[in-house]
Amino acid sequence: MVKVLKRMGDGWILSFPSVEEALDCAEEVQSSLAEHDLIKLRIGCYIGEIVEDEADFYGNGVNIAQRIETEAPPGGALFSEDLFQKLSKERQGELSDAGVFKLKNIAEPIRLYQWRPANLTTAPTAGVLPTVGFESFTAAPDTPDAMAIAQDLHDSLVQWSLRRTGVTTIDTGNLETTPPIYLIRGRLRVAGTRARFTLSLILREDMSTLWTGTYEGDPSDPFAFVDGLMPRLEGDVRIQTVSRDGDRLAHLSINQLSVSELRARAATMFFKQSIENWEEGLRALDRAVLLSPGDGMALAMRAQSQLNLWAVKYIVPDPEALLQMAQDLDVAVEECPTSDFVFWARGAFRLKVQNDLAGAASDIARSREINPNFIGVVDLIAQKAFLEGDYSGAGEALSVYEEMGSHDPFRVNRLCFNARVFLGAGDFAKAHEEACQAADLRPMDRGLQLLKALVCEKEQDMVGLAAARKAAASLPHAPSVSINRLALPEDLEWINVALHPDAAPV
Template identity: 80%
Template sequence: MRRRLTTLMCADLVGYSALMGENEALAVASVQELRRTHLEPVAKAHGGEVLKRMGDGWILAFPDVEEALDCAEEVQSSLADHEVITLRIGCHIGEIVEDEADFYGNGVNIAQRIETEAPPGGAMFSEDLFQQLSEERQQELNDAGMFNLKNIAKPIRLYQWRPANLTTAPDKGQLPSVGFESFVAAPDTPESTAIAQDLHDGLVQLSLKRTGFTTVDAEMLATTPTDYLIRGRLRVSGNRARFSMSLVLRDDMRTLWTGTYEGDPSDPFAFVDELMPRLEGDVRIQTIAYDGERQAHLDINQLSVSELRARAATMFFKQSLEPWEQGLEALDRAVLLSPDDGMSLAMRAQSRMNLSNVMFAEEDPEVLAQLGRDLDVAIEECPTSDFVFWARGAYRLKVLGDLQGAASDIARSREINPNFIGVVDLIAQKAFLEGNYDDALEALTVYEEMGSGDPFRVNRLCFNARVLLGAGQYEAAHVTALEAADLRPMDRGLQLLKALACKKAGDAAGLAAARAAAKQLPKLPSVSLNRLALPDELQWLNDALHPEAEPV
């Protein structure tokens, strides 16, 4: 047996299975064209050799890293305008062991996993390979962030490349990055400085767990460009502390968002624990919300799996039906590219449930069963993801009515990340279904500090109004429903909610106004009002707010 260290390249024809189903002759001709013209001859010219052909895929080896990079760039540039053929390429340095029959090695597994993260029409490279490139060649690649690759023990940083005609925007398609400056404390005492440092370190550690975002800590900011900066300032006076945090666009140092948080610092650990869920939630929400246009220049078919997930998340924050449908389309594409990608499966299941619920649609039982299977696969693939357990918990609660299963997934999500703010909604909905109205309302108080900075504020108001209606607290429901309708007066669903609350509270004038407004608006689903999992005695809430319903 022979061992050697080599530069490995894995290449895969995107959409081959679908093409075989539609036009078998064209699929076969495409593979032959790659063998004869676009891939194998170019690899040979750069000193590469074909180690294995696998129908629509190849494993190749190169004598050095720059030859592999040259080959990847040349192949993908030549295919950039091809009407049929789209390749994904992944490269890594690794040792292989060869005998007379085959070759083996963990490096091959890593290269194959890297290839699944590459954008169609582009290439992805491991950090090990990147570090062997000259500084000039490194400038051709973009830091795509840390990736948890299937069956690979540790996260790996990857670097991305696309042909010039696919990267017309300045960012060249790299994933977004956020840098955390050192937080300032005043007065500059050891106690206040320690609290500021704990807040900083906690946020950095939570940010490092995010997929689709690159996190840069303070000591690396001078040499590492990032898209965004997080700034923080802690002011302490006696038993009162105020922490201010800002999101800054690094390109022009413009402040995009600022949040302020207050508490009692006399117990520093309790103070940090109290603030951390809100801080982490705000950083997650605001960076996604402001990052929507980074890759708008790229067609959905040019995005990698992680980029498709990022686009879908951005679409969800737009809070209207068409972007939600576009987000689901992106996730369908992500699953097509990587059928066992757990995060894509979980996000797609959640997206489909969201769309179904705002449309008040009855889903095909087999479709719902498939969502359950997808979520189970996601749990297997992403056993340390707070989001994945949250998504399965939502499925168990809303689709299966499985309170015990939902409680188990909520507990696991919080065990993974006690500060994951998304799980709060699920806790509130579970409490509502159980008839624990006070607990449902209490769970959502964490959002009150966000105020206008919460992109889902209207959704929270709508949920609160329905909880209050279910609890018979009609005056409070009336106030909450009116606030929601005032924020989105052209949303017919909110006029239905306003009418219901006004009728229960005895507000005849408000009821007449809501009826008149609803009559003038089209019967369309409202993304602020989803069908809730409710006990039989409260189904009148769903009936009154159905998109086709008339005002009460």
């Protein structure tokens, strides 16, 4: 018999005599409310002990069920793995693997399974966290030495993937238990002192190749070869999966997404490189924080998203908003002490907003300690060096992106930053080269034409200056996702002034 143990304003704690009845109740309630315009419930289910005294019900079972509920999508339900395992095979087929979650104040991560009404699951992988399956990497020739290097690349990449939050990493030998959404396939070819490693991201649904990267090096020292490739491999897999994964949920509105799905939506919007998409991503993160105010990753992502929009729009933030952002980032660090991204986000805030170089350096160090391969931290190192007047150091830090080439989704942004570093250093020839490349790649961006005009004027390229002025005059005054207001020394503030969205070409 179902019992109402406790009513807590907008939430109830219920107990059921069997797991099947718990699933039946969740499905019936949510299906009945699926078309309701206002009422959207979240349901979390867990098997655990409940303690009752004269005043209350409490215990580990209650605590974990509440934590699971905060991760559930509005209109849907999440179930713990132990509950899932007690269901019949037929009933298990109604749920999807939502991935492994680190719940607040719960020591061990827990795998959860998700259910939504049929009208919210029109996409085959809706509601599932990105699941990446690593196939065994191959080698040619298949000598023991070559195979050992391929195995080392495989194992190292899997280990770094396991550290990521919001992604489930599995061995492809477990396909029947957890079918992955994406497959990672690698092939190593060795000839003497040359080695070429090819890595591919494959959509398992139709086995289409979404992305392929090629990496070369000298395998004479296998350890140095693997260690040298790993930052690029880990960074590329991270970028390629994050930039694509939110599209699986494109058919759902943000009001239908869980906290983890809202974070995925926001990440995908960030990679789409437009003000409109960035604003949509920020709305998704606002919604995530509304659903789970203490979610550290959502707080950090929202802070970074808001900072990006302020920077490209040249908005001077309200002091109270900055104070709240600082508090949010401190909460994020406490809630996600093993996240390289969270420390990176706080480091960016300390550097760009607070001008706290020591604090930024501390966060950079912690982010790199957690994950030496996290390529995003390079931007902070370069910007810190730029702010300190160390132009060569800034350029050296950014050189890691040169090998990414066309695979770098932020290539134009890097070129713009490089151009401004060279401007600050007085190397107008290099600034001219970088800015002209950026403008050629995105010619309808007025901000890039302003940058091109600035460097052409400094380099005395009158033809280029005239062309950039003409192009800028024909384009609407609007913020550019490639031109952000940088934290600069006072003597270089003229660079920000010249690139303001409303500025006239020099």
